[in-house]
């Protein structure tokens with residue numbers, strides 16, 4: 001699966017320009033409508049691994065509205081591989097929402113499991129049991145959160161030709177931010193916006209690095225370059241407020257770029273708030289658009305109206 005290089009565009013905000021701030025956006029959302037944003041990055045090497053181990057397909061995990069499940073289903077279909085999605089919630093079915101319907105259309109087999117069993121999704125023992133049931137499938141963690149996902153995300157920074165001081169990105173499993181952090185130049189800082197309430201970003205990022213075999217001293221040096229905004233979650237995962245929806249709509253009107261209320265909307269909202277600080281004067285800032293737009297029909301159903309006109 002080749003990475004399609006995505007474009008970097010400048011976003012013009014007059015009040016920032018007056019303070020010497022240049023703001024850029026890396027449009028990974030344009031890579032593909034379904035294997036969009038960070039999904040493409042995280043799946044690239046997982047698909048390669050699956051092929052090199054001559055596995056029949058990928059088995060992975062996700063919630064009812066998971067961007068990762070749709071992306072995995074689409075990437076496997078493109079690569080002529082099978083896919084199985086273990087879905088959180090035994091009360092759900094393939095007709096429950098547009099995300100799950102799309103997974104099935106793309107050929108994914110869905111297995112609905114209880115919340116209790118799903119809580120063990122990263123457990124080695126569960127992977128061994130599943131591995132025994134599905135020996136010809138490569139198991140990939142929820143959200144593509146593994147070494148292969150991380151090195152795919154590291155490639156984002158290799159495509160940036162602009163001089164950049166600060167990078168802002170939304171955070172779920174931390175795979176994308178860890179990959180970006182690993183690819184930073186010495187003077188660059190990463191600013192992460194976790195979308196889960198009560199999420200310990202530094203601990204989660206450190207753990208992902210340790211799992212890949214990076215020593216503790218190097219990991220603690222890497223953590224020095226991370227700024228976390230732990231209060232920017234708007235109530236928690238998949239929660240949103242009228243203020244966030246208004247922001248996403250006005251951002252679209254001003255800049256013609258769609259953001260989603262689960263990840264990128266929250267991250268861009270926080271970026272705009274942080275950039276008010278004089279500490280960003282005369283700096284060059286990059287926002288990574290990690291996609292997530294496939295989930296918008298589900299959000300519009302909740303809102304009872306269209307998000308973008």
Ligand SMILES: Cc1ncc(COP(=O)(O)O)c(C=O)c1O
Pocket residue numbers: 037038067068143170171172173174175176177263264290291292293
């Ligand atoms: C659109 C979008 N942005 C950001 C993220 C967060 O990425 P990560 O889980 O790698 O931290 C996700 C989740 O994977 C996502 O779907």
